[in-house]
Amino acid sequence: MTRFTSDLLAADLADLTAIRRDIHRHPETAFEEERTSQIVADKLASWGIEVHRGLAKTGVVGTLKGKRPGQKTIGLRADMDALHLQEKNDFEHASVHANKMHACGHDGHTTMLLGAARQLAATPDFAGTIHFIFQPAEEGEGGARVMIEEGLFDKFPCDVVYGMHNMPGFPAGHFAIRPGPMMAASDTWETRFKGTGGHGALPHRGTDPTLVAAQFITAVQGIIGRNVPATQTAVLSVGHIAAGTFGSPNVIPSEVLVRGTARSYSPDVRTLLERRLGEVAQGIAQAGGCEVDYKFFRRYPPLVNSAEQTRIAVEAAALTVGREHVDAETPPITGAEDFAFMLEKKPGAYIMIGNGGDEEPRGCHHVHTPLYDFNDRILTTGAAYWMNIVQLELGDAA
Numbered sequence: 001m002t003r004f005t006s007d008l009l010a011a012d013l014a015d016l017t018a019i020r021r022d023i024h025r026h027p028e029t030a031f032e033e034e035r036t037s038q039i040v041a042d043k044l045a046s047w048g049i050e051v052h053r054g055l056a057k058t059g060v061v062g063t064l065k066g067k068r069p070g071q072k073t074i075g076l077r078a079d080m081d082a083l084h085l086q087e088k089n090d091f092e093h094a095s096v097h098a099n100k101m102h103a104c105g106h107d108g109h110t111t112m113l114l115g116a117a118r119q120l121a122a123t124p125d126f127a128g129t130i131h132f133i134f135q136p137a138e139e140g141e142g143g144a145r146v147m148i149e150e151g152l153f154d155k156f157p158c159d160v161v162y163g164m165h166n167m168p169g170f171p172a173g174h175f176a177i178r179p180g181p182m183m184a185a186s187d188t189w190e191t192r193f194k195g196t197g198g199h200g201a202l203p204h205r206g207t208d209p210t211l212v213a214a215q216f217i218t219a220v221q222g223i224i225g226r227n228v229p230a231t232q233t234a235v236l237s238v239g240h241i242a243a244g245t246f247g248s249p250n251v252i253p254s255e256v257l258v259r260g261t262a263r264s265y266s267p268d269v270r271t272l273l274e275r276r277l278g279e280v281a282q283g284i285a286q287a288g289g290c291e292v293d294y295k296f297f298r299r300y301p302p303l304v305n306s307a308e309q310t311r312i313a314v315e316a317a318a319l320t321v322g323r324e325h326v327d328a329e330t331p332p333i334t335g336a337e338d339f340a341f342m343l344e345k346k347p348g349a350y351i352m353i354g355n356g357g358d359e360e361p362r363g364c365h366h367v368h369t370p371l372y373d374f375n376d377r378i379l380t381t382g383a384a385y386w387m388n389i390v391q392l393e394l395g396d397a398a
């Protein structure tokens, strides 16, 4: 077995750095990654990789068959989109677009996968098929979900899928992953309590949705304390309340809107939150003689790594940087990630690669901040990790 490492790919680093910085200079946000996807498609095609475009508008899928026969198919995924943020860096590759910035490192993710694609196309010494999936709109718009809805896995069947994200504050090129739930589901809920309202001096003549809403807000935390198993975790927070008007404190409003967020780490707990919020709202509304309209908006599902692919990811990371630099039991992360949509459909694993800690000039700047930059030193490390994944998934035994 070959140990693909950043040293082995050292000759590619200058090239990959140039690609990464070019993408960084020209950030494009959700579903508008025209220039970026053109670069990706051109590069893939120039290396002899079959290119498909147009899924979720700007999505690109490159397909590469190994030179040895094999039925197994794997999807390797990178995201391409930038954020709506004004960059405050003054280096040469800083964003040339106002209020757009690669502040999450997706420029680096795209480049790492390109780096692997080039190497694998040059030496397709594997058995099976790789689909290189370059997706748009990871940041809040669910580009992965749209690609799936538009037939990603029908057109490009994948037995397993893998994803990767950089992590600032974690040593450059180290890896972190955990089996099972790794990132939270992020959902929004909304309750609209409706009563008659009425004169503030004559509450007995009507029904009061403000009292109902107050009881509901208190009861919501009982769902966490009494319905979610103590060994699991979830968060329910109220973030928006609206009722009445400022000029009419003597009027009992007829409607109170209460909205909030729900975070959970398993499909079961997520479903539990959705159901119990509705039941609690309904019960309290009924007790207060009111009605309630309840909605739960499923946004991003929890990101759940499958055990077997996590094991393979750990092995691939260990081949890349040594087992001592791989944290295989990292704590769950409260953020959400739309690769979770792919992991709902296919077994797979999502790993974090360290972007560097405080010792790095940029490593200490966290994602989604105006001074962030992807660490070019890890480009070849990430590309090597992808190659090790391919070797483990599509090696001789495949």
Ligand SMILES: [Zn+2]
Binding pocket: 103, 104, 139, 367, 368
């Ligand atoms: Zn982000």
Ligand SMILES: [Zn+2]
Binding pocket: 104, 105, 106, 138, 165
């Ligand atoms: Zn990101």
